[in-house]
Amino acid sequence: MKSRIAIVALICAVLTACASGPAYRPAAEPGDFGYRDNALTSDRYRVSFAGDYGMARETVENYALFRAADVALGHGADRFRITSRETSPVTSYSGGGPSTSIGYGWGYPFWGTSIGYSTGGQSRTRYETVLEIQLGDELPDNGADVYDAEELKRNLAPSVAAGDEA
Template sequence: MSIMNMRFLGLMALIALLAGCASGPVYRAAEKPGDYGYRDTMLTSQHYRVSFSGDDGTARETVDNFAMFRAAQVALSHGYDRFRVVSQQTSPITETTDYGPSAAVGYGWGYPFWGTGIGYSTGSVSRTRYETVLQIQIGPDVPKEGPDVYDALQIKQNLAAEVAAQQR
């Protein structure tokens, strides 16, 4: 591998590292529709839709866990120690960006070599991210136990370390 190629790869690695540092926290409120983060909507006084949409670097399991963490926060913020998951759906969201045809001409040098080049490319980039949507029930009508009933404080405690670790 030539020195030019090694320098180019080093520069690309540095740019990727800086881009990762520039992104915001993974667990946060979604700022606008289609953005990543959590959203919750009150459907009735005891039913909420809670969702978490990850960015393209967030694993599906993490998206599921963050939605559960947010559901626990919603229950606790309304004074309830448990919640029931009425429905859960996790979906992939694939976004494709087309980079139309492009051409480039360049030259370079590095002792003892120099060169010129012409390039042409077409293509697109696809990124897949995940969104989990939960319908939850909170309030006095939630049974104390059941297959879809969760202790909100326990969920929050168990997932707090993962949420904290994913902050960028």
């Protein structure tokens, strides 16, 4: 019996891990978790990363930077400049409103009743970072908000590959 419980627990753990997928991935649809990028002009792009619930703000910001480096390298640029940066909390609420319950139960040799009151509600917060980046030959080699794309990817790759979410 104990081995069955252990096998079922192991299967559930494996399926849960598979269902969550990697943290750094394209967003499947609007409002989903992951990255998105859009061309604004020939040398400007909007890059965003929306984290899942429980993902630390710093991790979301790092994943957005990592995606910006991917976009720059994908367009043949070795560096990029962030022209706009914003990280916003996105909070969802569930189970709102007060609720009451009355219950009873029995079982030999006991029986009982109960009354409960709950104010209900739970909130969860996740973060989304939106960057506007500029590519091109006219960017300075270094300066405020100018990043070397290859160096940035090299430095952040271990945490992105590990799927750091805390």
